[in-house]
Amino acid sequence: MQLAQVNIARFHHPLAAPEVDEFRAGLDPVNALADRAPGFVWRLQDDTGNAPALGSLDDPRLIVNLSVGESPAALRDFTDSGRHLAFLKRRRAWFMRPRHPSRGARVSLSFDG
Numbered sequence: 001m002q003l004a005q006v007n008i009a010r011f012h013h014p015l016a017a018p019e020v021d022e023f024r025a026g027l028d029p030v031n032a033l034a035d036r037a038p039g040f041v042w043r044l045q046d047d048t049g050n051a052p053a054l055g056s057l058d059d060p061r062l063i064v065n066l067s068v069g070e071s072p073a074a075l076r077d078f079t080d081s082g083r084h085l086a087f088l089k090r091r092r093a094w095f096m097r098p099r100h101p102s103r104g105a106r107v108s109l110s111f112d113g
Contacts, residue, residue, distance in 0.1 A: 009095040039074020
């Protein structure tokens with residue numbers, strides 16, 4: 001069973017800011033690994049090969065990543081290992097933490113900060 005995973009995040013700083021240099025520098029290598037990973041099916045991308053350049057919901061600091069794998073295990077094997085895992089561990093340096101909704105609340109795209 002194929003599985004799609006979507007991630008939505010908001011940067012602390014604009015994508016062009018020096019504080020985001022490490023993230024930008026890692027995009028192409030991590031995306032290249034994803035494209036060759038066992039079980040990879042598809043990922044959202046623009047003409048440059050990156051999803052962040054798509055711009056999202058009229059907020060230049062908001063990015064969306066959508067990936068499809070052959071199975072939940074295939075997605076997990078990629079996201080939880082190697083270079084992607086090292087990249088993932090740095091997410092709090094680049095992205096705001098989303099607010100957690102209270103019980104019964106309608107979920108929206110809101111971020112602290």
